[in-house]
Amino acid sequence: AQSVSQHNHHVILSEAASLELGCNYSYGGTVNLFWYVQYPGQHLQLLLKYFSGDPLVKGIKGFEAEFIKSKFSFNLRKPSVQWSDTAEYFCAVKNRGGGNKLTFGTGTQLKVEL
Amino acid sequence: EAGVVQSPRYKIIEKKQPVAFWCNPISGHNTLYWYLQNLGQGPELLIRYENEEAVDDSQLPKDRFSAERLKGVDSTLKIQPAELGDSAVYLCASSFSQGTGELFFGEGSRLTVL
Structure with missing residues (x-):
């Protein structure tokens, strides 16, 4: 069974600091990769996704993620965070042969301080 | 376009009582999911x-949980009887298959x- 690991459970940064959140998955086949974000009091929403092609994908609000197949990783990055980026971030994996089942990591709570 | 609608947003019950959650997916989405999110x-x-x-109910505790999607649109998730450990957020999601x-x-x- 596939699994997803997010190494950082809580991250606190100051505004303008750079962000990198780790994500590793266990499935060895072809995967689709996602980062979802949940702002306080809001529903989960898609931040970015990788299906094929360029392993560096760009999402909304200046976020990007890089798929490194050899490391089974899909780390999320942002060069300069803002206070409004305070949220919980979830990495998720869907294996191509597994229908539409999406497996989530445990999430990383990001707090950005002014 | 309306998003996925769930109700109720909040429910407080005593253990052993039944509870039901309702979900209306995005129009045209034929795949519907129920997720459990613990704190x-x-x-x-x-x-x-x-x-x-x-098509996938392997993680549904069938002794107390049931779900239905009779007309392929709205869905209901029921717990009967509820236990203390069922306290969580129940998420509904939809997608194109x-x-x-x-x-x-x-x-x-x-x-x-x-």
């Missing part, structure tokens, strides 16, 4: 429907069992 954890799939058919795999989530139903 500090990522969402975990309970059941997935393709139209009216439950042949789409990019992106799930669209509702705001969730937060259950507290006393």
Whole structure:
């Protein structure tokens, strides 16, 4: 069974600091990769996704993620965070042969301080 | 376009009582999911429907949980009887079955069992 690991459970940064959140998955086949974000009091929403092609994908609000197949990783990055980026971030994996089942990591709570 | 609608947003019940959650997916989405999210954890799939058919219910505790999607649109998730450990957020999501795999989530139903 596939699994997803997010190494950082809580991250606190100051505004303008750079962000990198780790994500590793266990499935060895072809995967689709996602980062979802949940702002306080809001529903989960898609931040970015990788299906094929360029392993560096760009999402909304200046976020990007890089798929490194050899490391089974899909780390999320942002060069300069803002206070409004305070949220919980979830990495998720869907294996191509597994229908539409999406497996989530445990999430990383990001707090950005002014 | 309306998103995924869930109700109720909050529910407080005593243990051993029944509870039901309702979900209306995005129009045209034939795949519907119920996820369970415990505090500090990522969402975990309970059941997935393709139209009216439950195609993955392996994680649904069938002794007390049941779900239905009779006309392939709205869905109901029921717990009877509820236990203290059922306190969590119940998320509904929908997607196109042949789409990019992106799930669209509702705001969730937060259950507290006393």
